[in-house]
Amino acid sequence: MDTVRLQRLSRAYMESAVLMAAVELGLFTRVARGADTEARLAEALGLTPTNAERLVTGCVALGLLERVGERVRNAPDVDRFLVEDAPGYAGPWMLFTKPSWAEWGRLAQHLARTDPPAVLGKYVGFTVEDARRYHAATYSIGMGAGRRFVRQVDLARRRHLLDLGGGSGCYCIAACQAHPHLSATVFDLPPVAEIAREFIASHGLGARIAAQGGDFTRDRLPSGADVVIMASNLPQYSREIIQRVVATAHDALLPGGEMHLIGEMLDAARTGPLDPALWGLNEALAGSTGVAHSVTECVGYLERAGFTGVAAHEFVPGVLTRVTGTKPG
Numbered sequence: 001m002d003t004v005r006l007q008r009l010s011r012a013y014m015e016s017a018v019l020m021a022a023v024e025l026g027l028f029t030r031v032a033r034g035a036d037t038e039a040r041l042a043e044a045l046g047l048t049p050t051n052a053e054r055l056v057t058g059c060v061a062l063g064l065l066e067r068v069g070e071r072v073r074n075a076p077d078v079d080r081f082l083v084e085d086a087p088g089y090a091g092p093w094m095l096f097t098k099p100s101w102a103e104w105g106r107l108a109q110h111l112a113r114t115d116p117p118a119v120l121g122k123y124v125g126f127t128v129e130d131a132r133r134y135h136a137a138t139y140s141i142g143m144g145a146g147r148r149f150v151r152q153v154d155l156a157r158r159r160h161l162l163d164l165g166g167g168s169g170c171y172c173i174a175a176c177q178a179h180p181h182l183s184a185t186v187f188d189l190p191p192v193a194e195i196a197r198e199f200i201a202s203h204g205l206g207a208r209i210a211a212q213g214g215d216f217t218r219d220r221l222p223s224g225a226d227v228v229i230m231a232s233n234l235p236q237y238s239r240e241i242i243q244r245v246v247a248t249a250h251d252a253l254l255p256g257g258e259m260h261l262i263g264e265m266l267d268a269a270r271t272g273p274l275d276p277a278l279w280g281l282n283e284a285l286a287g288s289t290g291v292a293h294s295v296t297e298c299v300g301y302l303e304r305a306g307f308t309g310v311a312a313h314e315f316v317p318g319v320l321t322r323v324t325g326t327k328p329g
Contacts, residue, residue: 020098031072091140122285139170162228193213229259230246232262255328265323280293295312
């Protein structure tokens, strides 16, 4: 037994820093466009030869770049997701948590806080500009999640989808693109709803997708939906709040409608995966009520609200789970 594992954990922030710096500098884009040696990268990025060597060496060691003789090339996933202007570019998402960098360094102090938590956590005082910056990052990965949802869920007989905390509207956009008969509503905080309208309009779907401002933890939900989604905001709220929202969604749904609770969920034994645990811990920084919820708890939220046929489905392996249920007809 030695300290190697513990040392690696204590320095994990260095690995994040290498990835973020490479994205910010446009390293992977330059490699894809032909700057495939350290000398060419130094010139293309405006770095000294020594710093270009340092950055390339770090990226190779992390498996972000691959060496082929004196040249380098992007790893397959990097080439797909971290080259600017590519259809799947997710650079903004890689930088999504960077604004919290310093606060993670103060995690012990945040955990020692005793002041009452805020239901909206980091969204207290959220402005339109905050929403624009925030969802520029989430949109880059959200459309992939929305398309995955459409592939997994049969919406052929559904008429109207309601997305609680829908952000930039990715799930609604993907669903309406795939099903011309479908309409949808994004229900999110007023500043976010304003930004959602911009994303929706960019896809030419303003006539079929509405964005309504409100707080789904306390406000009346729009009626007339036969599908409700609540995706990727699960760890931001307490068990009591999630139970209340699920019950409110059940009441708002048309008879025979279905709910999909999609989020970072711990396994039944609450031993992992890591992502849900960390997103729950992240809420200590936000001063919210949020915690990491287990898949067993999420199934229970739907069952207690009156949903039937409740089941859990793998959504993104090791990251997201989808719990579904139907409102009796």
